[in-house]
Amino acid sequence: xxxxxxxxxxxxxxxxxxxxxxxxxxxxxxxxxxxxxxxxxxxxxxxxxxxxxxxxxxxxxxxxxxxxxxxxxxxxxxxxxxxxxxxxxxxxxxxxxxxxxxxxxxxxxxxxxxxxxxxxxxxxxxxxxxxxxxxxxxxxxxxxxxxxxxxxxxxxxxxxxxxxxxxxxxxxxxxxxxxxxxxxxxxxxxxxxxxxxxxxxxxxxxxxxxxxxxxxxxxxxxxxxxxxxxxxxxxxxxxxxxxxxxxxxxxxxxxxxxxxxxxxxxxxxxxx
Amino acid sequence: xxxxxxxxxxxxxxxxxxxxxxxxxxxxxxxxxxxxxxxxxxxxxxxxxxxxxxxxxxxxxxxxxxxxxxxxxxxxxxxxxxxxxxxxxxxxxxxxxxxxxxxxxxxxxxxxxxxxxxxxxxxxxxxxxxxxxxxxxxxxxxxxxxxxxxxxxxxxxxxxxxxxxxxxxxxxxxxxxxxxxxxxxxxxxxxxxxxxxxxxxxxxxxxxxxxxxxxxxxxxxxxxxxxxxxxxxxxxxxxxxxxxxxxxxxxxxxxxxxxxxxxxxxxxxxxxxxxxxxxxxxxxxxxxxxxxxxxxxxxxxxxxxxxxxxxxxxxxxxxxxxxxxxxxxxxxxxxxxxxxxxxxxxxxxxxxxxxxxxxxxxxxxxxxxxxxxxxxxxxxxxxxxxxxxxxxxxxxxxxxxxxxxxxxxxxxxxxxxxxxxxxxxxxxxxxxxx
Numbered sequence: 001x002x003x004x005x006x007x008x009x010x011x012x013x014x015x016x017x018x019x020x021x022x023x024x025x026x027x028x029x030x031x032x033x034x035x036x037x038x039x040x041x042x043x044x045x046x047x048x049x050x051x052x053x054x055x056x057x058x059x060x061x062x063x064x065x066x067x068x069x070x071x072x073x074x075x076x077x078x079x080x081x082x083x084x085x086x087x088x089x090x091x092x093x094x095x096x097x098x099x100x101x102x103x104x105x106x107x108x109x110x111x112x113x114x115x116x117x118x119x120x121x122x123x124x125x126x127x128x129x130x131x132x133x134x135x136x137x138x139x140x141x142x143x144x145x146x147x148x149x150x151x152x153x154x155x156x157x158x159x160x161x162x163x164x165x166x167x168x169x170x171x172x173x174x175x176x177x178x179x180x181x182x183x184x185x186x187x188x189x190x191x192x193x194x195x196x197x198x199x200x201x202x203x204x205x206x207x208x209x210x211x212x213x214x215x216x217x218x219x220x221x222x223x224x225x226x227x228x229x230x231x232x233x234x235x236x237x238x239x240x241x242x243x244x245x246x247x248x249x250x251x252x253x254x255x256x257x258x259x260x261x262x263x264x265x266x267x268x269x270x271x272x
Numbered sequence: 273x274x275x276x277x278x279x280x281x282x283x284x285x286x287x288x289x290x291x292x293x294x295x296x297x298x299x300x301x302x303x304x305x306x307x308x309x310x311x312x313x314x315x316x317x318x319x320x321x322x323x324x325x326x327x328x329x330x331x332x333x334x335x336x337x338x339x340x341x342x343x344x345x346x347x348x349x350x351x352x353x354x355x356x357x358x359x360x361x362x363x364x365x366x367x368x369x370x371x372x373x374x375x376x377x378x379x380x381x382x383x384x385x386x387x388x389x390x391x392x393x394x395x396x397x398x399x400x401x402x403x404x405x406x407x408x409x410x411x412x413x414x415x416x417x418x419x420x421x422x423x424x425x426x427x428x429x430x431x432x433x434x435x436x437x438x439x440x441x442x443x444x445x446x447x448x449x450x451x452x453x454x455x456x457x458x459x460x461x462x463x464x465x466x467x468x469x470x471x472x473x474x475x476x477x478x479x480x481x482x483x484x485x486x487x488x489x490x491x492x493x494x495x496x497x498x499x500x501x502x503x504x505x506x507x508x509x510x511x512x513x514x515x516x517x518x519x520x521x522x523x524x525x526x527x528x529x530x531x532x533x534x535x536x537x538x539x540x541x542x543x544x545x546x547x548x549x550x551x552x553x554x555x556x557x558x559x560x561x562x563x564x565x566x567x568x569x570x571x572x573x574x575x576x577x578x579x580x581x582x583x584x585x586x587x588x589x590x591x592x593x594x595x596x597x598x599x600x601x602x603x604x605x606x607x608x609x610x611x612x613x614x615x616x617x618x619x620x621x622x623x624x625x626x627x628x629x630x631x632x633x634x635x636x637x638x639x640x641x642x643x644x645x646x647x648x649x650x651x652x653x654x655x656x657x658x659x660x661x662x663x664x665x666x667x668x669x670x671x672x673x674x675x676x677x678x679x680x681x682x683x684x685x686x687x688x689x690x691x692x693x694x695x696x697x698x699x700x701x702x703x704x705x706x
Contacts, residue, residue, distance in 0.1 A: 052575065082579075089577030101572035103565045107355045109685040113558070114565040115576045120558040127557035128550050139688050146687040159355050159684040181576055 003065050005030045005217050006051070006093075006185055011060035013046050013241075020046040021241045024060075028185065028234075033211050033218045035228045035249075038238035039261055044221045045098065045189060047238065051219070052095040052187055053077050053088030066092055066184060090118065094183035096174040098190045098221075104163030108154065108173060111162050112145035115180035148176040152206060168199040172206065179210070186210070188220040192227050200224060204231050229253065237261065277335075281328055289324035296320050353675075355682045374541050378534040386533050390605050392645040393540045394598050399625040399637040400547050401594025406623065407632035408560060409587035410567030411461075412469040415476025416622050418456075419449040419592040421483060421614040423599020428496035428609045429489070438501040441600050442543075449596025450589040457588040461581050476619055483611040495610025498603045500532060501539075508532035533605075540601050547594060551634055556683050563587050564632070624662075628669060630676020639677060 004027035013021040020043045028034045036044050049055040051062055053073055062073040076087040089095075103111050113120070120141045126134040149155050152172040157165055162173060171191060178186050188207070192200045204227050210216040211231075222228050228235065228249065235252040237245040239261040245252050252258055293316060301316030302309045333339040378386055398420060405413045423445040430436030436444070460471045483490045490496060500508055506519045508531050520527040554560035562583045565573050570580055603609050625644055629636030648658050669676075 054571075054574075084579065084581070085574045086577045086579050089575060095575050097572070097575070101569050101575075103568035103572065105353045105568060105680075105682075106561070106564060107682045107684070110561055110564075110682065113685070114561050114573070114578070117558050117562055117576070117578060124557075124559060127559065128553045130553075142685050143687050143689075145685070158686075159357070161353060161355055161682070177576070 004028055005065055006219070007061075007063040007065070008047075008051070009061045009063065011047070011050060011057045011062060013043070013050055013055060014058045019241055021050070021057075021238075024238070024241070024243055026236045026243060026246055028217060028219055030217055031211065031215050032233040033207065033220065033231050034234045034236065035232035036219065036221045036236050036238065037223070037225075037228055042238040042261075043241040044238055046241075048095070048187055048189055048219075048221060052093055053085035064091055064093065064185070089181055089183070092182075092184035093187060094178035094181045094185070095187040096171075096178050096189055096191060098193060100167075100170050100174055102162040102170055102174060102177070104161065106162060107159055108149070108162050108165070109142065109145050109158050111173060111177050112148060112180045113141055115177045116141045116144060118181070145180060148179050151179075151209070152176045153202075168195050168202075171195065171199075171203065175206065175210075179216075183216075185217045185219060188218065188222075190221050190223065192222055192224045200227055203227070207231050281331055284331060285324045285328045288327040289320050292323040293317065293320040353680045353682060356684045371545065374545075375538070377541075378530075378537050383530055383533060386530075386537055387605075388646060388649050390533065390537050390540060390601070392642050393537075393544050394601050394605070395622070395625060395641040395645045396544050396638050397540075397547060397594060397598035397601070398622045399629065399641040400544075400551055400634065401591045401598065402622050402626050403591075403629070403632065403634070403637045404551065404554070404563070404587055404594065405591035406626050407630075407637070408554070408567065409563040409584055409591075411584060411588065412466075413472045413588075413591070414469050414616075414619055414623070415472035415474070415479075416591070416595055417614045417616070417619040418472075418476040418479040419452060419595030420599040420602065420618070421479050421611075422449045422452050422592075423596035424498075424603035424609045424613070425483060425490065425496070425599075426596070427600050427603040428498045431499045432496060437499065438600070438604055441603075442539075442597070445596040445600045446593035449599070450593040452596075453589045453592030454585060457585055458581075461584045461588070473616070473619075476614075476616060480611050480614050483614070491610075493610060493612070495608055497608050498606065500607065501535060501604050503535060508535060536601065536605055543597065543601075547597075548634060548638070555634075559583070559586060624666065628666070628677060630678045630680060633676060633678045633680045636676050636678030 006028040008024060008026050011021055011024045012019065024043075024047060026034075036047065038044050046055065050057045051073065053076060056074055056077050064071045064073060071091050073088055073091070073093075076091060077083055077085060079087070103114065106114070120137045123134070125131075146155065146158065149158055152175060154169060154173060154176065157169060157173075162170065165173060171194075175186070175188065175191065178188075191207070192203055195203060207218055207220070208231055211218055220228075220232070232249055235245075235247065235249050236243060237252055237255070237258050244257045244261060245255040247255075296316040296319045297313065299316075300319060301311070301313045303312050377389060381389065398416070401419075402413060402416045405411050405416070423441075426445050426448055427436065427438065427441040430441055430444070456472070456475050457468075460468050484493055486492065502508070503519075506517055506522055508519055510520075510527050511518060518527070519531055555564075562573070562578050563586075565576075565578065566580055566583055573580055573583075602613070606613075621644065625640045626637055628644070629638070629640035644662075648655075651658065651661070654661070
């Protein structure tokens with residue numbers, strides 16, 4: 001069971017002539033928090049979209065090691081007729097978005113219920129006639145939704161419209177919604193963007209709790225270095241679409257290549 | 273300050289006057305007379321002046337305290353969706369009364385009014401069907417009338433060629449219309465809304481043109497006749513024509529042509545109630561929730577593992593099925609179908625019902641369907657202005673009630689046990705405790 005949960009092998013992503021990711025390889029260990037960082041335009045979100053199945057990588061493989069064995073994300077997306085990014089979520093990768101994408105005109109609980117559509121009774125007839133099986137599945141789904149609302153400290157907002165919530169809560173709700181799909185890997189795209197320091201602190205507690213108490217594997221893109229250093233076990237640094245550093249947070253923080261990418265290099269060093 | 277306001281008012285009035293003059297001058301200022309035309313520009317100027325005065329009056333009223341209050345309250349009502357608290361009184365009593373009233377209607381109404389009621393219920397059915405597609409799933413369908421036609425012609429042609437009766441058609445029509453919906457929608461559902469709108473618009477016209485031009489099969493513009501309904505072998509005609517027994521003979525009562533309409537009305541009423549129940553259930557079912565989620569944000573849906581193509585397809589098919597059902601009732605009520613009943617105007621009318629009622633609101637759609645079918649009947653004297661009133665109504669709605677007549681209410685959900693204590697063995701965290 002020591003195989004990494006997610007294995008990204010030599011992934012290259014091209015948009016026409018532009019190469020967004022070149023030969024990226026890294027892996028995400030089970031139960032760890034892995035952070036993907038890098039300056040703006042480094043190709044982090046593109047990488048993310050490849051992993052979560054929104055893009056098909058031009059080259060390379062993204063392998064998810066589940067109970068059903070290894071699955072290549074790329075083949076899930078390109079499967080004829082039934083293929084698509086929804087299969088990636090069903091395989092066990094859930095995600096949140098950089099700009100929050102909640103169902104704004106639906107209530108908070110309903111947002112979480114939609115995420116559980118795979119375990120609820122979707123049969124038309126059972127729903128119309130409210131069969132016992134339907135009611136049980138529905139009750140369990142609502143309870144699970146409340147469980148995650150409790151985890152994210154959102155219980156008081158359960159029956160409000162998602163769009164009315166303050167920004168920080170919307171962020172947490174999005175994480176709760178992703179967790180409701182029962183993922184093996186949750187990918188958070190800049191979860192701390194737009195949060196104030198205390199909300200960021202709360203968020204880091206939430207992520208750590210997911211990892212420690214639920215054994216959840218987390219992959220996170222983040223610009224807030226304080227948060228990254230505090231929560232992550234493993235940091236991957238991208239610059240210009242390539243991996244420039246990969247390792248423990250303290251290792252990455254002291255890597256000259258990373259410092260150069262973030263702060264620039266002085267002229268003498270370039271000449272030397 | 274005061275002069276400033278008057279200046280603004282004057283400017284506004286001048287602008288309104290000019291624009292309306294440009295609009296009115298060719299429309300009502302020039303009157304055709306044989307091959308030439310007569311100048312009636314004074315009329316145009318008067319009309320434009322009237323509009324300008326109206327605009328000024330509106331502005332002045334808007335400046336007063338009362339006007340502001342009115343505008344404010346109108347704006348507040350416009351805000352769309354609310355979540356129920358879970359403490360609302362159950363409307364069972366009102367629903368039961370409405371149901372009883374609906375069932376009793378044929379005994380009080382005359383034949384003319386019953387005809388209108390049947391028509392109104394048919395439009396209810398159509399509105400509910402389109403509401404699934406447009407209101408819940410957010411797919412713009414401009415050719416809904418095609419499925420209506422499929423249902424109607426199924427009964428007419430099915431009787432002619434295969435001997436299908438009313439009841440069999442009632443069962444087959446939803447499936448056939450749903451199948452048509454699937455065949456139509458599958459190739460285009462991967463596209464975004466606008467393409468779907470164009471394709472459905474085209475499909476609606478294609479169905480009508482095929483019905484119109486395939487003379488040997490459909491009877492073309494001459495239409496096809498529809499058999500009168502039967503119930504358990506009893507017929508509603510004076511003498512049996514379909515091998516059964518006439519109803520009045522069987523019960524030994526006097527013949528009346530009204531029985532047929534009573535029967536159609538009652539069956540239709542029950543079907544509408546069933547569909548309303550199903551649609552209301554759908555809103556709290558996983559499938560309905562997925563439709564609404566798709567309307568809100570398709571990308572987020574995909575990230576949650578929702579198969580967006582399949583989910584949209586179910587919405588499209590269920591909507592089409594309801595349309596097909598309405599078609600059967602239309603055919604049996606008219607006793608005759610021809611392609612002129614299934615024009616684009618009909619699609620637009622159904623869409624107007626859904627939009628007026630408030631996208632996604634069942635009560636709103638029913639109310640709008642009743643208003644839009646009964647009102648024109650009551651206003652027979654103003655028949656020439658019907659479309660004008662219709663247009664004014666739509667414009668007014670879009671300004672003051674853009675979210676429809678009735679607010680959408682979302683259901684509330686509560687956990688099966690006490691909300692806090694139990695949320696789990698897992699969640700004994702400092703934050704929840706705090």
